[in-house]
Amino acid sequence: MHGFANPKRFQTLASWLTPLLLVAGLVLSAGALWWGLTQVSPDRLMGETVRILFLHVPAAWLGMGGWTAIAISSLVYLVWRHPLAALAARAAAVPGLVFTLICLVTGSIWGRPTWGTWWVWDGRLTSMLVLAFLYAAYIALAQAAAREGVSARIPAIFGLVGAINIPIINRSVVWWNSLHQPPSITMGNSAIDGEYLAPLLVAVVGFSLIFGGIVLARMRALLADIQAEARLRRRASEAV
Amino acid sequence: MSALKPKHQRLILVVLALVALVGAGLLAAYALRNQANYFYLPEQMQADPPAVGQAVRLGGMVEQGSLTTDNDGVTLRFAVTGNDGSRIPVRFSGIAPDLFVEGSGVVAEGRLGPDGTFVADNLLAKHDENYVPKELEGMSEMQAAKMAEETTVGIE
Numbered sequence: 336m337h338g339f340a341n342p343k344r345f346q347t348l349a350s351w352l353t354p355l356l357l358v359a360g361l362v363l364s365a366g367a368l369w370w371g372l373t374q375v376s377p378d379r380l381m382g383e384t385v386r387i388l389f390l391h392v393p394a395a396w397l398g399m400g401g402w403t404a405i406a407i408s409s410l411v412y413l414v415w416r417h418p419l420a421a422l423a424a425r426a427a428a429v430p431g432l433v434f435t436l437i438c439l440v441t442g443s444i445w446g447r448p449t450w451g452t453w454w455v456w457d458g459r460l461t462s463m464l465v466l467a468f469l470y471a472a473y474i475a476l477a478q479a480a481a482r483e484g485v486s487a488r489i490p491a492i493f494g495l496v497g498a499i500n501i502p503i504i505n506r507s508v509v510w511w512n513s514l515h516q517p518p519s520i521t522m523g524n525s526a527i528d529g530e531y532l533a534p535l536l537v538a539v540v541g542f543s544l545i546f547g548g549i550v551l552a553r554m555r556a557l558l559a560d561i562q563a564e565a566r567l568r569r570r571a572s573e574a575v
Numbered sequence: 576m577s578a579l580k581p582k583h584q585r586l587i588l589v590v591l592a593l594v595a596l597v598g599a600g601l602l603a604a605y606a607l608r609n610q611a612n613y614f615y616l617p618e619q620m621q622a623d624p625p626a627v628g629q630a631v632r633l634g635g636m637v638e639q640g641s642l643t644t645d646n647d648g649v650t651l652r653f654a655v656t657g658n659d660g661s662r663i664p665v666r667f668s669g670i671a672p673d674l675f676v677e678g679s680g681v682v683a684e685g686r687l688g689p690d691g692t693f694v695a696d697n698l699l700a701k702h703d704e705n706y707v708p709k710e711l712e713g714m715s716e717m718q719a720a721k722m723a724e725e726t727t728v729g730i731e
Contacts, residue, residue: 362716375708376709378706378707378708378709378710379707379708379709380674380676380679381674381702381704381706382709385706388706410589413585413589414582414585414586414589416581419589448672448673449672449673449700449702450672450674450699450700450701450702451672451674451675451697451698451699451700452699453669455613455699457613458611458612458613459699463695466712468653494588495592495593495596496596499596499597499599499600502585502600503600503604506604507611510604510608510611511607511608511611511612512612512613512614512615512616512634513612513613513681514613514614514634514699514701516680516701516702516703516704517703517704519704519705519706526703526704526705526706527705527706528705528706528707528708530708531708
């Protein structure tokens with residue numbers, strides 16, 4: 336584990352892993368979306384609108400997965416002080432927010448024809464909207480901390496505390512009466528027919544690879560920023 | 576006793592903080608268990624009826640065989656059932672969503688009338704967690720159960 340904390344070794348690894356993840360993810364996602372949007376048959380009740388599933392569900396999982404990554408990285412940063420862990424948390428925030436927004440927008444578009452409404456304030460929808468706000472707050476906080484040169488400990492604590500929302504989102508449809516249906520996929524079981532499940536799982540893998548690629552690319556960009564700034568500062572101090 | 580390494584001190588501190596945080600979250604969720612419900616089930620509404628005329632939501636399953644349309648063509652009457660067999664009759668005038676059918680879930684927004692009938696201003700369809708292609712719909716229950724078994728993925 337400490338081996339990867341070395342920024343130089345990370346750079347070597349990330350320089351070939353980033354394009355690999357992005358290309359594989361794009362190919363898998365495009366294939367899964369083509370499969371889901373054009374090849375599977377309509378649902379018995381929802382008809383054609385079931386196809387939103389293949390965008391909505393992977394986006395929802397990655398929206399929650401993004402914050403889980405922030406929380407784990409924050410924990411690693413707080414305990415082991417790995418500087419790369421703080422960068423990983425910062426890098427996961429923007430793609431996490433984007434996937435959360437995709438989930439909210441596709442869910443709203445899906446809700447109109449199936450439920451008869453764009454939006455309701457039930458447990459699931461509200462907790463997912465809270466997640467989007469948490470992401471926005473985290474991004475602002477982490478950027479402010481980096482700009483002001485404040486310790487990354489403050490955003491890390493926020494990342495850990497915000498993780499309490501993840502199990503709440505997951506359990507919201509079980510604990511409370513909600514308009515959103517209960518989970519279709521639970522430990523070892525799926526209420527989604529195999530015809531839909533296969534492209535869905537491919538889409539989840541593809542989206543996850545894209546997510547990983549974006550995180551690595553953003554980590555490299557943040558590292559480059561830090562190195563450029565350090566070099567400028569060194570040069571400035573030498574000039575004086 | 577040797578002093579703990581700072582790394583381990585931090586680990587213990589963070590774990591304690593997380594335990595406290597999860598505990599607080601669970602307590603908050605427990606306290607919210609009734610307030611955060613989006614609708615009342617029929618049994619909840621019967622056990623603790625809202626004031627007549629108070630805006631509330633009623634949710635449950637549309638009872639099989641209960642759906643009728645009045646002579647005016649736009650007024651629907653049906654019964655919503657809960658988990659324990661309790662039922663509340665509902666009246667609604669307007670356009671129901673496409674997924675509103677007997678045996679399916681519904682959330683009715685409206686108010687409880689003095690005669691115990693729920694008068695809905697709006698209906699929302701609540702669908703279940705099953706996603707099944709159209710071709711499988713006509714299958715017998717046994718076939719469907721077999722199919723469901725086959726499509727159940729084991730993640731062990």
